[in-house]
Amino acid sequence: MSAVQSLIAAHRRGENVGLYSVCCSHEQVLLAAMQVARHYDTVLLIEATSNQVDQFGGYTGMNPVQFREYVLQLARTQDFPAQRLILGGDHLGPNAWQKHPAAEAMANARELIKAYVAAGFHKIHLDCSMSCADDPTPLLDETVAARSAELARIAERTAAEAGLPPPVYVIGTEVPVPGGEASLAGGLAVTTPAAAAKTLEIHRQAFSAPDLAAAWERVVAMVVQPGVDFDHSAVQHYDPQAATALSAFVETRPCIVFEAHSTDYQTEGALHALVRDHFAILKVGPAATFALREALFALAAIERELLPAAQCSDLLEVLDRCMVEKPAHWRSHYSGDEHQLQLLRRYALSDRCRYYWGEPEVRAAVDRLIDNLQPHASSPNLLLLLSQYMPEQHDEVVAGRLAPDSHALIQHKVFGRLAEYARACARNRVGRHSENETSKAAVFSDR
Template sequence: MSPVQTIIAAHRQGQSVGLYSVCCSNEQVLRAAMQVALQYDTPLLIEATSNQVDQFGGYTGMTPPQYREYVEQLARQQEFPIERLILGGDHLGPNAWQHLPAEEAMANARDLIAAYVSAGFHKIHLDCSMSCADDPARLPDETVATRSAELARIAERTATAAGLPPPVYVIGTEVPIPGGEASLDPGLEVTSPKAVAQTLDVHRRAFAAPDLAAAWRRVIAMVVQPGVDFDHSTIHHYDPQAAAALSTWIETQPGLVFEAHSTDYQTEASLHRLVHDHFAILKVGPAATYAFREALFALAAIESELLPIEQCSDLVYVLERVMLEQPRHWQKHYPGTPTEQRVLRRYALSDRCRYYWGEPPVAQAVTRLIDNLTRHAPPLILLSQYLPEQHQQVLLGRLAPHPEALIQHKVAGLLAQYARACARNGAEVPA
C-alpha cells in the first residue's frame, strides 16, 4: 500500500490518525509545511488545483512536471526527505474549461489527468461536477460519475505505461468551488447519508467495467459537506452533532473516509474532532496564504517604523495598485462600496490577494522588504508590537529575527494545528 492507503487503513482500524493536505504553491508556505512535517513526523501531502497547474501552465505558469520539480527542489533545500512527499491533484476535471462544449472540455480534462499522473501525482481528486457550455445547469449524478470514471481510466493507463504506482482516488459531487470563496449561506447544510449513499452507488456502477475494478478498490475518500465553510468575513464552524449521521454512515463503508474541503480557519479542537468523526483528510489552502499575508503586512509595518519612506518597499501600496490594475482575480468576488472592497482586497478570509504575489511589481516589493529587514533586523520592541508570537520565540532563542524565518514561523503555527490533528503522536484534543 502507498503511504496514503496506509494512513487511511490505520484510521479505519480505529487509530485517530488522518492526512492533512496543503493546497498551495507559495514558496514560503511550502517551506513552512516541510518544517511542520519534520517536527511532527508526518508525511506531507501537497496538492495543486486544476486552476493553479495544468498542461498549459495554469495561473502559476507551471505544468505538472514543472510543479513537481519545484516542490522537490524546495524539499532538497529544506532537507526534507523526497520519499515523504505525496503530490495530489485537486478538482481535476473540466473545471478550467467550463466555457467550452463538454466534448472539448473533457478532451482537455483527459490530457490534464494524463499530465498529472505521468508526473507522479499520486492522489487524484476526480471532479466532474461542473457543467460545461452545452450541459444542463445541474449535471445528473450519472453524468458526473461517468465522466469521473472516464478520467480514472486515463489515469490507470497512464500510470501503467509510465511504470508508476497506481493512483488513489477521491470522488464526490457535493464539492465546494476551488478556494471556497462562495458567499456563505447561513443555512449551510451537512450532506445527508442518503445523498452520499446515492453518490457512492452511482460511482460504483460507473466503475463497474473490468478495467476499472482495481481503480475502484483505490477509491479512498468522498468529498462531502460536513458543515464547515468560510467566505470573505464569516466562518461556519464544525458542529459534530450536525454531522453525526454522516459520521455513522461512513463506518458502514469499509476502506472509505471523508475528505473535508474548506477547513480553513476552523479551531484546532474542530480539526481534531473532524478527524475523529472520519473526515480524515483535511484540506487547507487560503488560511495558509492568509497567515503569509499577515506576516508580510506586519513586516511592512515594522519596515515603515525603521526606515525613511523613500527606502521602504511600500508593499501594501504596491499590492493594492496591482490588484486595482488587474482586477480579474477579485472584482467579481468582492461586493460593496469602494471602501468595503478595499478592506476585502487586503483582509478577506478568501484571500484573493494570493493570486498576486507572483506579479513582478509585487514580487519585487516583497524582495525589497526582505532585503531591507535582513540589513536592518527588526528590533524586539517592534516584533512585540507586530509579531508577538514570533517575538516570544526570538526571546527564547528558538527563532532568528530574519524576515523569512519570521514569515515561515507564522505560517507553520497555522499548519501545525493540522499536523497535531492528524499525527499519531499529535497532541490531545484541546479544550
C-alpha cells in the same frame, strides 16, 4: 500499499489518525509545511488544483512536471526526504474549461489527467461535477460519475505505461467550487447520508467495468460537506452534532473516509473532531496564505517604523494597485464601495490576494521589504517592533529559538497555522503547550 492507503487503513482500524493536505504553491508556505511535517513526523501531502497547475501552466505558470520539480527543489533546500512527499491533484476534470462545449472541455480534462499522473501525482481527485457550456444545469449524477470513470481509466493507463504506482482516487465534490467561496448568509447544509450513499453507488456502477475494478479498490475517500466553510468575513465552524448521521454512514462503508474541503479557519479542536468523525482528510489552502499575508503585512508595518518613507517597499500599496489593475481574480467575488473593496482585497478570509504574490511588481516589493529589514536583524528596535506586530515570534526570538530573519519569521507564522492540522492528524500528537511544541521554532534558526 501506498502511504495514503496505509493511513486510511489505520484510520478505519480505529486509530485516530488522518491526513492533512496543503493546497498551496507559495514557496514560504511550502517551506513551512516541510518544517511542520518534519516536526510532527508526518508525511506531507501537497496538492495542486486544476486552476493552479495544468498542461498549459495554470495561474502559477507551471505544468505538473514543473510543479513536481519545484516542490522537490524546495525539499532539497530543507533536506526534506522526497519519500515523505505525496503530490495530489485537486478538482481534476473540466473545471478550467467549463465555458466550453463538453466535448472540448473533456478533451482538455483527459490531457490534464495524463499530465498529472505521468508527472507522479499520486492522489487524484476526480471532479466532473461542473456543467460545461452545452450541458444541463445541474449535471446528472450519472454523467458526473461516467466522466469521472473515463478519467480514471486514463489515469490507470498512464500510470501503467509510465511504470508508476497506480494512483489513489477521491470522488465527489462540494460547494464551493475550487477557488471560490460560499456565502454563509443562509446557513450551510451538511451532506445527507442519502446523498452520500447515492454518490457512492453511482460511482461504483460507473467503475464496474472490468478494467476499472482495481481502480475502484483504490478509491480512498469521498468529498462531502460536513458543515464547515468560510466566506470573506465569517466562518461556519464544525458542529459534530449536525454531522452525526453522516459520520455514522461512513462507518458502514469499508475502506473509505470522507475528505473535507474548506476547513480553513476551523479551531484546532474542530480539526481534531473532524478527524475523529471520519472526515480524515483535511484540506487547507487560503488559511495558510492568509497567515503568510499577515506576516508580510506585519513586516511592512515594522519597515515603516524603521525606515524613511522614501526607502520603504510600499508593499500594501503595490499589492493593492496590482489587484486593481488586474481584477480578474477578485472582481466577481467582492462587492461594496471602494473602501469596502480595499478592505476585502487586503484582509478577506477568502484571501484572493494569494493570486498576486507571483506578479513581478509584487514580488519585487516583497524582495525589497526583505532586503530593507535584513540590516536590522540584530537591532534592539526590531525586537521592540516585533513585540508590537508579531508578538508570538517576538517571544520565540527572545527565547533564542527563532532567528530574527524575515523569512524565518514568515515561515514561523505559517507554521503555527499548519501545525494545528498536523496535531489533528498525527499518530504522535504533541500538546499545544508541551516542551516539544515550544521547541518547534529551533528549526527556523539556521534557514
